[in-house]
Amino acid sequence: MGQVLVLVLVLVLVLVLVLVLVLVLVLATRSIGYVSMMAEGQPMRYRQQVPQVVRWREAEIQIIAEGGWLRVAGPEMPLRNLRRELLDLD
Numbered sequence: 001m002g003q004v005l006v007l008v009l010v011l012v013l014v015l016v017l018v019l020v021l022v023l024v025l026v027l028a029t030r031s032i033g034y035v036s037m038m039a040e041g042q043p044m045r046y047r048q049q050v051p052q053v054v055r056w057r058e059a060e061i062q063i064i065a066e067g068g069w070l071r072v073a074g075p076e077m078p079l080r081n082l083r084r085e086l087l088d089l090d
Contacts, residue, residue: 018065018068018070022044022065022070025063025072028086029046031085032081033050034046034048034061034078035047035048035049037060043063043065044062044063044064045060045063046060046061046062046063047059059074059075059078061078061079062074
């Protein structure tokens with residue numbers, strides 16, 4: 001019984017940590033000028049917050065949950081900016 005309780009607590013802790021990481025990624029993407037294009041059942045996608053005329057699809061950032069990992073994909077420069085924002089969180 002005690003082992004089951006510990007396992008449940010560990011799973012809840014992991015879930016909470018993943019949710020916090022996703023929230024931090026969402027806030028960081030907003031700070032570099034990207035907005036959400038949420039669609040239910042799809043990976044999280046973010047596009048540039050600029051007029052459509054100067055926006056292109058290849059500049060989108062995707063955040064995909066794979067098992068216990070989060071994979072962030074997109075162009076190199078926006079991902080570098082996102083990384084810098086995440087590292088500057090104090």
